[in-house]
Amino acid sequence: MNFLLNTKKAIILIPSLFCVCLLFAQTEEVFLVTDFDGGGILPSTWESFGDLGLYGVQRNNSLSDGKYYELAWNGTSDKGYIVSQSGITFRLIPKKKLKGKTIDNVFLRLDVNCGGAPGTVVNIVLVDGPNDCCKNEVNWQYTFTKETCEWETLEINLADFGYAYDPNNHEKTIDFTKVGRVKIGINPEQGPKKQVVQFDNVQLVVKEEVTAQGYQPNIAIPESTTLKTVAKDFFVGVAVNPERVSAADHSSVYTREFNSITAENAMKMKSIFKGLDENKKIIYDWTQADAIVDFAENNGMNLHGHALVWHESIPDVLENFKGTNAQFEAIIEQYITTVVVRYKGKVDSWDVVNEAIADKTSKMRESLFSERMGQNYVAKCFEFARKADNKVKLFYNDYGLEHDVQKQKGAFELIDGLKNKNLIDGVGYQMHLDYNFPSKATLQTATNLAVDRGLLIHFSELDIKTNPKGDVNELTEQRNQAQAKKVYEVVSVYNNIPENLKYALTVWGLKDDESWITPRYGFPDWPLLFDANFKRKEAFSGFVQALE
Structure with missing residues (x-):
């Protein structure tokens, strides 16, 4: 074969x-x-x-x-x-x-x-x-x-x-x-x-020539033009952590350019869930999460909670839990309920479950949650969150939804089941893309899957790899421009979404040298809108041009 x-x-x-x-x-x-x-x-x-x-x-x-x-x-x-x-x-x-x-x-x-x-x-x-x-x-x-x-x-x-x-x-x-x-x-x-x-x-x-329609390279963007001012009908977000929101050089850019934030790691289970006492009650550490919530409140910013349940953020005490499956499920319900209630009225939306569909298939990913709670664990988690706060917006979030047809099939079968029970409000397309993949047409087709269902859409973790093969040691002008064109295409697709279904477009980090991509893949990359010196890149211009 x-x-x-x-x-x-x-x-x-x-x-x-x-x-x-x-x-x-x-x-x-x-x-x-x-x-x-x-x-x-x-x-x-x-x-x-x-x-x-x-x-x-x-x-x-x-x-x-x-x-x-x-x-x-x-x-x-x-x-x-x-x-x-x-x-x-x-x-x-x-x-x-x-x-x-x-x-x-x-x-x-x-x-x-x-x-x-x-x-x-x-x-x-x-x-x-x-x-x-x-x-x-x-x-x-x-x-x-x-x-x-x-x-x-x-x-x-x-x-x-x-x-x-x-x-x-x-x-x-x-x-x-x-x-x-x-x-x-x-x-x-x-x-x-x-x-x-x-x-x-x-x-x-x-x-003869294929360019992103309307995109013009090397256009000077006035300093007074910011991302949040050009996005008229949706939030523009950025992934943050507690150390950076407390640093003046970062916080000044966050508040100037963005009106929404997502905690990159500080609100995940492993950052909050620190153990169990003798009565199987959870021991919490709210330090990091509170820092993110306080920053959003103090600056009048939308706050997207990420993520209540994710197979890669499981505390050791749960990995090694010897109790029954029913006890495990009760602990997860206790955790989701406590976190959502604590931040009720402060967190505007939650990724309830992150990345539940296995790669290259339409099937559920095998995880500790599916093993201990059953294949319907996703629906259970959404039920816990909805019961804890029936006003907060609830999202399913995943990568590959932008282009992977098999994953799309599995994800939207899952989403349809949640929607039929009024448990979900929106879909997060992570948007971890390459400078040359996928095409604008593919992104549009993928986005239409959520539009056709009347769901809110969050482009939730945008970054554009400029060095996916590891074949360059510095950001070349060609890759710089190609990245800007891809950003233009992504933002154009998002801007075409019906206004009532737009939620937020979130960039997964501020500066190139702070991205998760280089540590993960082992060679340099420059995937974000700002360089290591907080300077706006051509990708920033691509974002702005798509909205002007």
Whole structure:
């Protein structure tokens, strides 16, 4: 199995014939892979594998005349699939056409429908490297769900294709100069029992210049223009800790630029929960949390509480707890109730549970909480918090919701259950991104999942890695500008959210040298809006420009 993640059965189409056909537009060059009417680099013959119906038929109510191709899966096959072995090294786009271009300039475009089977989960895979099947080729996957069965044109930036063995591994990037094949298939392990995908007019598109619309580099932002003054209808937040809120150099920037704060670690369980007495009553230390709450109150700032329950912030006494599961659950209820009640009227919102969905799946993460409280522990925690304060806003918070389709599926199934019980108010998309991933379109699609449910949206932990591969030792001008463009895109997407669903956009730290990223990954990075000397970076300008 060499290109579909976490699936043992799949259905694919692989183009296998080659010629050259170019189409031109004013600002782009189009390389037609096939239109299934005899035109294109791979004009008609595609190889199929798996249990499917495959046929070309006349279009009906489509975007253009002619034939399209269809794959159908009826939910009965346990078969795997076989990858063709062409032994041919071939580029669908001549290398000379990509001179001076980056991956941001190259897109896959196709017409797609789901043939009366809404919810079909479609995998599109691009292959770079020598096309000799399983030995040297590298497969890059993009997965999406076709919810509405009507024809639409889908355009995907190649930067959004993840390494197919692990779509969350964005340290690897497709070699856009070597794309030689396109594979289109259904993912039977997701979506409904019956799935259909219809597609046509498969193209690779090279755009002459791709920039964030409206973003202008090296624009001087007046000192009087601050983040909170340009954000008219949502809070702009920053992650803080007790030491920094008490330091004049930090606190002056916090109060000048931001109107919301989140405790980076000071309000997590491990910072507050310090032990159990002989009656299994919790011993609390409020020192750090109180410092954050006092700073917010003294400066009239919104305060987002982070986080009541997280699998990576468990006190040792709970890790080693020998009591029954019922006793463990009672302790968690006691903790959530006490913390929420203590800060009632002072904390405006809480991340009740943080990162409950496992990576690369739609399943619950295995943790001490799921082990001792059951798979429904998340709902229980939200019930405890809602009962303690029925006015505070309650959020589920996670990373990867911006792009990981599998995690989105699991998270929003969880969220839907909470919403049906009136236990949740909003979703936190953490937004730990790379300077070149994901695309604005992917961010918009992800955000729409919460918009469609009428939930408040918090971009809760924004930072943009400029050195995800560890390949530079200083912040280059190119990466500096690319980061600013990505910040612009993120803020633009947030600003497009309906006003009544905007909550806050929070940056995960103030200065580059204080970010969690360098200690975690072991090489330098510059992921925030201010440099080590408190100087506004180009990323700051990208944020402001997106709102002006």
